[in-house]
Amino acid sequence: MNSSVKTESLDSLLAACDRLAGKYRIFAPTLEDAVTGFRPLDAMTKEQRKAVDAIAFANKPPVTSVKSFFFPDSEIYIKFSREGRAVTQMDLDVCAPQIILGAKSCDVRSVELIDKVFLAGPIDTMYQERRQKTIVIATVCHEMGDNCACQEFGVSPAASAADVLMAKGCRGDIYLTPQTVKGEQLVQELCTVGSFAVCASLPIPVFDGAVEQLVAEQVQARMDKSFDSPVWERLAMTCIGCGTCTYYCPTCHCYDIRDFSRRDQGVRYRTWDSCMFLSFTNMAGGHNPRPTRADRLRNRFFHKLNYFVKKQGELACVGCGRCAELCPVGISISSVLKQIGSDLHES
Amino acid sequence: MRKISEALREVAGRLLRSGEVDLVLGYAWSEQGQGTVPYVAFTAEEAANLCFDTTSRMALSKYLLQDTFLGKRVALVVKGCDYRALKLSLSENRIERKHTYLIGIDCPMMDGSPFCLICQHKCPPAEDVDILLTEADEAGELKASSHQEAFPEIPSIERMSGDERFEYWKRQLNRCKRCYSCRHACPVCTCRQCLFDRDNQDAVDPAKDVLAQHQFYHIIRAFHVADRCVGCGQCAQVCPEGIPLHLLHQKLQLELHKHYGSYRAGLDELPSPLSHAHAHEPDFFGKVGKQ
Amino acid sequence: MTNEGFEPKIVAFCCNWCSYAGADLAGVGRLKYPENIRIIRVPCSSRVDAALVLRAFQNGADGVMIAGCHPGDCHYDTGNYHTRKRMVLLMSLLEFIGLSRERLLVKWISGNEAERFSATVLGFTKELRQMGAYEKARDLRCVR
Numbered sequence: 001m002n003s004s005v006k007t008e009s010l011d012s013l014l015a016a017c018d019r020l021a022g023k024y025r026i027f028a029p030t031l032e033d034a035v036t037g038f039r040p041l042d043a044m045t046k047e048q049r050k051a052v053d054a055i056a057f058a059n060k061p062p063v064t065s066v067k068s069f070f071f072p073d074s075e076i077y078i079k080f081s082r083e084g085r086a087v088t089q090m091d092l093d094v095c096a097p098q099i100i101l102g103a104k105s106c107d108v109r110s111v112e113l114i115d116k117v118f119l120a121g122p123i124d125t126m127y128q129e130r131r132q133k134t135i136v137i138a139t140v141c142h143e144m145g146d147n148c149a150c151q152e153f154g155v156s157p158a159a160s161a162a163d164v165l166m167a168k169g170c171r172g173d174i175y176l177t178p179q180t181v182k183g184e185q186l187v188q189e190l191c192t193v194g195s196f197a198v199c200a201s202l203p204i205p206v207f208d209g210a211v212e213q214l215v216a217e218q219v220q221a222r223m224d225k226s227f228d229s230p231v232w233e234r235l236a237m238t239c240i241g242c243g244t245c246t247y248y249c250p251t252c253h254c255y256d257i258r259d260f261s262r263r264d265q266g267v268r269y270r271t272w273d274s275c276m277f278l279s280f281t282n283m284a285g286g287h288n289p290r291p292t293r294a295d296r297l298r299n300r301f302f303h304k305l306n307y308f309v310k311k312q313g314e315l316a317c318v319g320c321g322r323c324a325e326l327c328p329v330g331i332s333i334s335s336v337l338k339q340i341g342s343d344l345h346e347s
Numbered sequence: 348m349r350k351i352s353e354a355l356r357e358v359a360g361r362l363l364r365s366g367e368v369d370l371v372l373g374y375a376w377s378e379q380g381q382g383t384v385p386y387v388a389f390t391a392e393e394a395a396n397l398c399f400d401t402t403s404r405m406a407l408s409k410y411l412l413q414d415t416f417l418g419k420r421v422a423l424v425v426k427g428c429d430y431r432a433l434k435l436s437l438s439e440n441r442i443e444r445k446h447t448y449l450i451g452i453d454c455p456m457m458d459g460s461p462f463c464l465i466c467q468h469k470c471p472p473a474e475d476v477d478i479l480l481t482e483a484d485e486a487g488e489l490k491a492s493s494h495q496e497a498f499p500e501i502p503s504i505e506r507m508s509g510d511e512r513f514e515y516w517k518r519q520l521n522r523c524k525r526c527y528s529c530r531h532a533c534p535v536c537t538c539r540q541c542l543f544d545r546d547n548q549d550a551v552d553p554a555k556d557v558l559a560q561h562q563f564y565h566i567i568r569a570f571h572v573a574d575r576c577v578g579c580g581q582c583a584q585v586c587p588e589g590i591p592l593h594l595l596h597q598k599l600q601l602e603l604h605k606h607y608g609s610y611r612a613g614l615d616e617l618p619s620p621l622s623h624a625h626a627h628e629p630d631f632f633g634k635v636g637k638q
Numbered sequence: 639m640t641n642e643g644f645e646p647k648i649v650a651f652c653c654n655w656c657s658y659a660g661a662d663l664a665g666v667g668r669l670k671y672p673e674n675i676r677i678i679r680v681p682c683s684s685r686v687d688a689a690l691v692l693r694a695f696q697n698g699a700d701g702v703m704i705a706g707c708h709p710g711d712c713h714y715d716t717g718n719y720h721t722r723k724r725m726v727l728l729m730s731l732l733e734f735i736g737l738s739r740e741r742l743l744v745k746w747i748s749g750n751e752a753e754r755f756s757a758t759v760l761g762f763t764k765e766l767r768q769m770g771a772y773e774k775a776r777d778l779r780c781v782r
Contacts (some may be wrong), residue, residue: 033519035589063587073524073555076779147379237372237415238385242528244587260552262697262780271553272524279544292414328532328585329405330377330384338378504734513736513774542689552777559696559777563689566731570688573727595731602730607723624719630709631726632744 004177005187005196006169010053013174016194017041017101024135027069028101029055029062036062038069038100056102057168059157060145061320065250066100066107067114070130073247077126078268097133099186101166106150106320108138108160110250116312117253135186137176138162142205147321149334151211155318158205167202175202214337216309222340223306227298231339236294238329243274245331246300248322254280275300301336351452352398354480355424358450359394362422368448372410373424374403382458385410399424399480401458406534406579408433411442420446426454428462428579430471431613432534435575438617441537451476462580462593464497468614498597520561522588525553529582529592530568535575535612542567569595574619575612576600646700646766648675648759651690652747653683655713657705659749664756671756672763675703682706683744684717688728691742695775701741701766705755708746718746737775741766 007013017026018041026041030048036055039048055062079090111131118127141157144150150157159165163183167175176196178184190196246252256273259266273280276297281290290296308316317333324332359371375386375396382402388394406429410416425433430451436442451471456463463469473479495502504512527543530536543551543564552560569592576596583593603610606629607620652658658679664671680686683706694702704725712718722744729739743762747755 032522033589035522037522037588074557146381233415234387237387237410237413240409240528240531242531242585243524243526244528244585247524247526248587256553258553260554260777260779262777265780267779269554271555273553274526277527277544279546282546294415324379325381326587328528328581330379330381332379335378509733509736509738511736512734516736554779557777557779559775562735562737562775563692563696566692566735567689569731570728595735598734599727599731602727606726621723624716624723626710626716626719628719628723630722632722632746633709 004175004199004201005191006173006175006199007194007196008174009172010056010168010174012194013101013176013190014041014049014052016190016196017099019193020099020189023097025096025098026101027098028052031055037064038062038066038102041101052102056139056166058145059141059143060148061104061107061322063248063322063326065110065248065320065322066103066136067110067250067253069098069100069134070111070127071114071118071253071255074269074271075126076267076269079266081265083264095130095133097135098130099135099137101137103136103138103162104141104320105138105157105160105162106148106155106318107250108136108162109150109155109318110320111136112161113251113308113312113314113316113318114253116314135164135182136162137164137166137183137186139166139168140205145321147324147332147334149317149319149321151207151319152214152334153315153317153319154213157207167204169202175199177201214315216313216315219315219337220306220309223302226340227302229340231336232294232298235331235336235339236292236297239276239293239297239331240328241276241278241293241296242328243272243276244326244328245323246274246276247272248326250318250320250322251304251316275303297331301333304333305337348398348400348455348482350482351480352400355397355399355450355452356394358478358480359388359397359422360391362448363388363394364391367420368422369419371397371422371424371450372407372416373397373450374399374405374407397424399452401455404457404460404579404581404584405532406432406581408436409534409537411447412436412537418446420448422448422450424450424452425471425476426452427466427469427471428454428577429534430475431468431577431611432579434475434613435535435577436537439537449476449478451479453479453481455482457580460580460584461497462578464492465494466578467491468611494597494601498594500591500594501598501601504594516562517558519590520558520565523555523561523565523590524588525555525561525564526587528585528587532581532585533572534579534581535572535577536568538571542571565592565595569599572596573599574603574610574621577612644767644771646674646763646769646771647698648701648703648762648766649694649699650675650677650703650705650759651680651683651686652677653685653706653713653717654679654681656707656711656749657683657745657747657755660705660747660751660755663750664752667752669752669756671759674763674766675759682712682714682717682721684714684720684724686721687724691728692775695737695741695772696777698776698781700769700772701743701762703743703745703758703762705745705747705758708748711748738769738772740769741772 027038030039031051118124138160163180165177178187254273255270257270259268282288304316362368371388374383377384385405408429454469610620686704691702706718725744733739745758
């Protein structure tokens with residue numbers, strides 16, 4: 001459909017992006033206090049701009065995923081104020097068009113998965129607006145990172161449905177290949193503000209298919225059989241019940257709705273919540289259907305590997321490896337799958 | 348750490364075979380291959396997975412407060428800092444000593460931990476544990492550094508101007524996602540109902556994009572564990588965003604020592620400095636004096 | 639940076655037995671002190687913990703004052719010993735984290751020290767007018 005364009009360096013691409021800063025908010029992955037994450041390009045220090053190269057083209061995603069661009073960790077959706085008896089609803093800031101420069105295949109895929117939740121009826125209009133206004137430029141991985149399991153979950157490290165694919169040639173030149181209408185428009189815009197040349201696409205790195213992809217229905221069936229397995233109690237013994245896995249997982253999407261008000265003003269907002277917290281299923285009256293850590297752990301993995309398959313036909317994991325890297329006690333979806341598998345073989 | 352690991356496996360196997368304990372809580376090599384993680388062995392076969400090395404950082408004593416461990420006889424692997432935290436729980440009657448078999452470890456320094464540089468209590472007292480394992484042929488004492496050498500960030504932050512300090516902590520705290528890993532990993536953060544879990548919406552607000560709420564959480568948590576901190580370093584270790592919140596706790600420790608004398612949680616007799624107050628203590632707000 | 643006509647909001651936690659009585663006496667004696675102060679009566683100054691102070695700043699206070707009995711005179715014997723212990727630590731931590739320790743004032747004011755009360759409020763108000771509005775610990779979602 002569309003051919004690629006290239007520019008001589010990442011700096012040149014970033015400079016072109018700078019010229020679009022009036023129209024878009026542009027985010028790129030970089031380092032802040034030794035932690036990787038996406039930051040606005042126009043707020044980066046010189047060092048952070050230099051660091052974009054290494055992190056955008058690393059063979060693993062940054063610590064924070066792209067989910068917060070579509071589903072922010074806190075989002076006000078009603079703002080009101082009162083004068084006497086009159087209550088007025090105030091206007092909210094409109095989401096500006098944004099560009100994510102340097103997402104990875106796993107994260108791109110994760111957005112497709114949560115699209116099934118937020119863009120199915122009733123449509124989540126806040127999510128939808130952000131989705132429509134965001135353009136994703138993804139990079140490819142050339143090898144698997146230490147904790148990566150993307151291929152097992154059907155994600156190709158070297159290909160994704162991002163709006164634009166970005167690759168780096170051996171001389172440091174940057175290739176952009178648009179894959180959607182939005183992507184094509186952005187590339188054309190970039191070409192008008194930067195020095196780009198039309199060219200042939202870079203070859204996509206080939207992964208030899210040595211990794212066996214999991215079959216969603218098989219995993220779902222395995223999970224069904226292990227609902228009463230002692231493996232959940234076992235895992236719960238070392239789980240500390242924090243919310244790290246849920247907040248850093250690119251497909252976890254549970255949220256809480258809260259009000260915050262002071263006298264004559266207030267907001268209603270939604271904010272990430274974690275099923276690992278005891279209070280997650282607390283009900284009025286004091287009942288909690290998931291009172292033990294084992295209950296909550298089991299629920300999380302069932303959501304990812306069973307319920308989501310039943311409802312949406314897919315496994316809700318993209319193998320990004322964040323749970324493996326960040327869990328303080330080393331529980332990850334891969335280790336759970338291993339335990340479920342071996343547990344069944346024993347019985 | 349070969350000697351300690353071997354001795355540990357031997358002790359654990361023996362305890363499980365004889366039925367003296369229901370389970371052994373220690374460390375094993377992580378499946379992700381990133382060091383050791385907490386591990387529970389129920390059988391002598393599983394005991395063979397136990398090991399202990401310089402990545403065995405996680406504090407284990409807190410697990411004994413969990414419902415999954417209550418009522419069980421547990422053999423617990425305790426290194427110095429963990430032992431101190433356990434002592435606190437014992438003195439608060441949260442755990443019964445008779446239900447525990449303590450496998451004390453003469454702790455080597457954990458990889459990359461500034462806390463270990465200033466640790467004065469790497470080995471639990473032999474008389475307080477049921478067995479003490481040491482790597483006998485490893486030479487000598489840990490070289491103890493000064494607090495400043497271990498935490499140079501504290502004097503460095505103190506040298507900043509007020510605005511610079513604010514910007515520094517604003518940048519750090521804005522990354523906080525309130526995952527509460529710090530709270531869950533801390534072995535002395537043991538309240539049955541934490542302030543931040545209360546449903547009262549006036550008490551706490553879970554918004555993650557409001558700096559004032561992050562300040563509130565971190566300052567109050569630092570206050571609540573101020574005189575209980577045992578210097579295990581887990582709070583900063585587990586933080587996914589690399590926020591150096593251990594500096595807040597260490598700063599408070601320094602202030603406590605400065606004004607009220609040295610107090611080592613879990614080692615010194617209760618009451619702790621913040622649970623009592625006396626007439627003879629310094630008055631900072633007196634009629635004539637300045638703050 | 640200080641706006642013309644900026645009037646700071648001060649939240650004052652006054653202990654029932656001494657400082658609140660002192661404030662009362664100031665009122666009875668028609669002593670003038672600025673209206674910037676909002677008094678919250680507590681049974682003892684030690685009722686005030688770090689959370690209350692931070693909440694006051696979050697909700698828009700530009701300064702927080704804690705007034706209690708003089709050490710040795712606490713109605714509950716040892717309450718104010720706890721207050722001073724706690725507050726000196728809070729001030730150090732506030733300073734360390736980049737918030738202003740100068741905006742937290744702890745003062746011992748007894749029931750008959752009406753002038754001391756009004757002078758303290760006047761002095762604190764003047765200082766805060768100089769320091770300006772306090773945004774650093776403010777929850778900016780509801781700004782009056």
